[in-house]
Structure formats: C-alpha cells, structure tokens
Amino acid sequence: MSTGEGDGEQAERMAFILGLRQRGIRDVAVLRAMELVPRPLFVDPILRRHAYDDVALPIACGQTMSQPSLVATMTEALSVTAEHSVLEVGTGSGYHAAVLSHLAARVVTVDRYRSLVTEAQTRFEVLGLRNVTAFVGDGIQGMPGRAPFDRILVTAAAADIPMALVDQLKFGGIIVMPLGPPEEVQTLVRYEKAQSGRTRTDLMKVRFVPLVPGAAATL
Ligand code: SAH
Numbered sequence: 001m002s003t004g005e006g007d008g009e010q011a012e013r014m015a016f017i018l019g020l021r022q023r024g025i026r027d028v029a030v031l032r033a034m035e036l037v038p039r040p041l042f043v044d045p046i047l048r049r050h051a052y053d054d055v056a057l058p059i060a061c062g063q064t065m066s067q068p069s070l071v072a073t074m075t076e077a078l079s080v081t082a083e084h085s086v087l088e089v090g091t092g093s094g095y096h097a098a099v100l101s102h103l104a105a106r107v108v109t110v111d112r113y114r115s116l117v118t119e120a121q122t123r124f125e126v127l128g129l130r131n132v133t134a135f136v137g138d139g140i141q142g143m144p145g146r147a148p149f150d151r152i153l154v155t156a157a158a159a160d161i162p163m164a165l166v167d168q169l170k171f172g173g174i175i176v177m178p179l180g181p182p183e184e185v186q187t188l189v190r191y192e193k194a195q196s197g198r199t200r201t202d203l204m205k206v207r208f209v210p211l212v213p214g215a216a217a218t219l
Contacts, residue, residue, distance in 0.1 A: 085148075087147075
C-alpha cells in the first residue's frame with residue numbers, strides 16, 4: 001500500500017489546507033494534523049481524484065467518510081491536547097482517527113465492521129501511527145477496558161448520546177456527536193461533562209450514517 005506521497009500530492013495537500021482555512025478552520029494544530037495525513041490513502045482508488053475535494057465519499061460496507069471541512073470542525077470542537085486519551089466510535093476508513101492521532105496521546109477507535117477495522121489498522125501501520133488502535137465492537141458500549149477518556153468523538157448519528165459513553169468520559173471531558181433521526185438532518189452537538197453539571201452546545205446541521213447497535217455479523 002502506497003502512502004500516495006509525491007510532489008504532486010504535496011502540492012495538492014497544501015491547496016487542501018488553504019481550502020480548509022478559507023472555509024473558516026482556524027485551529028493551527030488541527031490544520032497541521034490534517035496536513036500530516038495523506039487522505040488518498042484512506043480513499044477508494046477509484047475516487048482518488050476526489051480525495052482532497054471537500055465532499056463526503058463512500059467507503060466499504062455502505063458507509064461514508066465525512067467531507068474534510070466537517071472532519072476539521074468536529075476536531076476543533078473536540079479541543080484535543082497532547083495529553084488526551086481519545087475514543088472514536090465509527091472507525092470507517094480510519095481517516096479521522098489518523099488526524100486525531102497527531103493531536104492526542106492515545107486514540108482508540110471502534111467499528112462494527114471487521115473489514116473496515118482491518119483496513120484502517122493497515123493504514124495506521126503504513127503511516128507508522130503507533131498511538132492509534134482500531135477494534136471491532138459495538139461502540140454504543142464504549143470501550144470499558146480502555147476507559148476513562150478525555151474526549152469522545154462519535155461519527156454516526158443516534159437520538160441520544162449512549163449512556164456508556166457518558167459514563168466512560170472523565171469530568172472535564174467533551175463528547176462531539178451528531179444527534180437526530182437516521183437518514184435525516186441531524187444536529188452536531190458538543191457535550192461537556194463537568195463536576196458541576198452537563199452542558200450541551202448545538203454546533204451545526206449535519207447528515208451522518210446511523211449508529212447501529214451490535215457488531216456486524218458479516219463483513
Ligand atoms: N470516521 C470515519 C467515518 C465513519 S462512518 C472516517 O474517518 O472514515 C460511520 C461509521 O460508524 C461506519 O463505519 C459504521 O460502521 C460505524 N458504526 C455504526 N454503528 C456503530 C456501532 N454501534 N459501533 C461501532 N461503529 C459503528
């Protein structure tokens with residue numbers, strides 16, 4: 001598997017970062033993390049020419065990877081620092097987890113499809129990302145063996161934040177997740193858990209694939 005790195009790819013990546021800045025992404029650490037991840041590696045080869053376009057792209061198992069500006073907005077909202085332990089629910093291609101791996105101490109990512117997890121893990125190895133691990137499982141249950149987490153990112157939509165995720169979040173922690181009905185417009189939410197109480201901030205309207213209970217039986 002090639003990392004897709006070459007002069008042309010470098011130029012594309014610079015233009016990509018400029019495009020994110022033009023779309024209002026200001027967090028320098030997030031822009032740097034996105035500059036470090038070669039997005040073509042995470043994209044179906046047939047869609048290679050769209051790898052740096054600001055569009056959502058289909059991935060295996062009927063799933064979708066978000067457009068880069070949304071990845072950036074969600075990552076900004078998560079306010080990740082170098083000491084943080086981060087859980088991502090919804091590995092998909094592994095792209096967002098790879099971005100997070102450049103910002104956090106550790107990233108654990110979980111998906112219900114074994115084939116997606118296997119491919120993502122291979123991509124992490126190709127890139128030499130040692131602080132990110134992908135698991136097969138039901139992310140609605142979180143990852144009790146790896147909890148607690150400073151930050152939790154959910155990249156699939158549900159009506160409510162799963163209780164297990166709130167339980168596995170440290171005080172002072174943040175969850176970013178799309179909430180709303182499946183196959184319709186949802187709201188991207190930033191949830192903060194403090195000793196003194198919980199706050200919810202609605203960020204923007206989004207459309208994500210649904211969070212589906214249980215690990216997938218096939219694939
Ligand atoms: N973050 C990904 C895109 C994720 S798409 C990327 O950067 O490419 C949403 C993913 O959530 C899908 O891969 C889907 O299989 C997964 N998913 C849905 N329900 C899940 C669950 N209960 N547990 C774990 N993963 C789930």
